[in-house]
Amino acid sequence: MFTPEYGRIRGIARGGSRSRKRFGAGLDPLTHIQMHFRSWENRDLVRLEFCEPIETFTLLRNEVLRFGMGFYFAEIIGGLFPEREANPEVFELLLWGLQRLELCDDPHGLARKFEIKVISMAGYHPQSGACRVCGKGTGGKTNFRFLLEAGEIICPDCYNDFPGPTITGESVAILNRVPTLGWEGLNRLRISPRVIEELDGVISDYIRYHTGGKFRSKTFIESIRHGGTRA
Ligand SMILES: [Zn+2]
Numbered sequence: 001m002f003t004p005e006y007g008r009i010r011g012i013a014r015g016g017s018r019s020r021k022r023f024g025a026g027l028d029p030l031t032h033i034q035m036h037f038r039s040w041e042n043r044d045l046v047r048l049e050f051c052e053p054i055e056t057f058t059l060l061r062n063e064v065l066r067f068g069m070g071f072y073f074a075e076i077i078g079g080l081f082p083e084r085e086a087n088p089e090v091f092e093l094l095l096w097g098l099q100r101l102e103l104c105d106d107p108h109g110l111a112r113k114f115e116i117k118v119i120s121m122a123g124y125h126p127q128s129g130a131c132r133v134c135g136k137g138t139g140g141k142t143n144f145r146f147l148l149e150a151g152e153i154i155c156p157d158c159y160n161d162f163p164g165p166t167i168t169g170e171s172v173a174i175l176n177r178v179p180t181l182g183w184e185g186l187n188r189l190r191i192s193p194r195v196i197e198e199l200d201g202v203i204s205d206y207i208r209y210h211t212g213g214k215f216r217s218k219t220f221i222e223s224i225r226h227g228g229t230r231a
Pocket of ligand 1: 131135155157
């Protein structure tokens with residue numbers, strides 16, 4: 001479970017599968033709930049007493065891509081933030097992400113916004129405002145090289161000797177823009193299909209670098225995207 005006050009917590013719900021009265025749909029994954037639990041200082045697990053759903057995200061549940069995407073959001077948060085560390089801002093981001101997944105017509109664009117926002121909240125936002133070598137700003141240039149391990153970019157005047165994926169100025173502008181926007185601004189921001197595709201590889205590699213593993217949900221999303229699984 002992910003909470004605004006206590007961050008990620010794990011717990012048990014005694015009789016959870018039987019007691020619809022105490023738990024209802026509140027134990028379903030990707031559900032926004034109100035919950036009551038007990039915790040003990042020397043125990044990792046809390047005990048869920050009862051919970052009730054606030055939002056169940058019905059549409060998200062009925063479309064396999066959106067459902068996989070919701071799990072991906074949750075997996076990223078699980079990879080970037082430790083247990084029992086309060087982070088109301090990240091809670092708000094997850095809630096926004098799930099609510100938008102339910103409504104938006106562009107889940108892949110939403111995923112890029114979520115990824116950039118979450119790495120920024122985790123303190124890993126790439127230094128994408130200026131070239132690492134010459135220090136010049138990124139406006140007006142068409143291509144940059146992205147240095148995965150350093151989280152930095154290099155402009156075309158300087159990147160001869162530096163290996164790494166090349167990304168367009170349009171992608172760099174999105175990288176710089178997303179962290180500055182609030183929810184409304186993010187909802188209005190359109191990301192072109194080319195940038196969605198380009199940042200898909202770069203940002204997920206970058207997140208993987210910081211979390212140390214590939215997410216199962218991401219593999220699943222890729223298999224759907226490339227014509228594999230059908231709902
Ligand atoms: Zn430069």
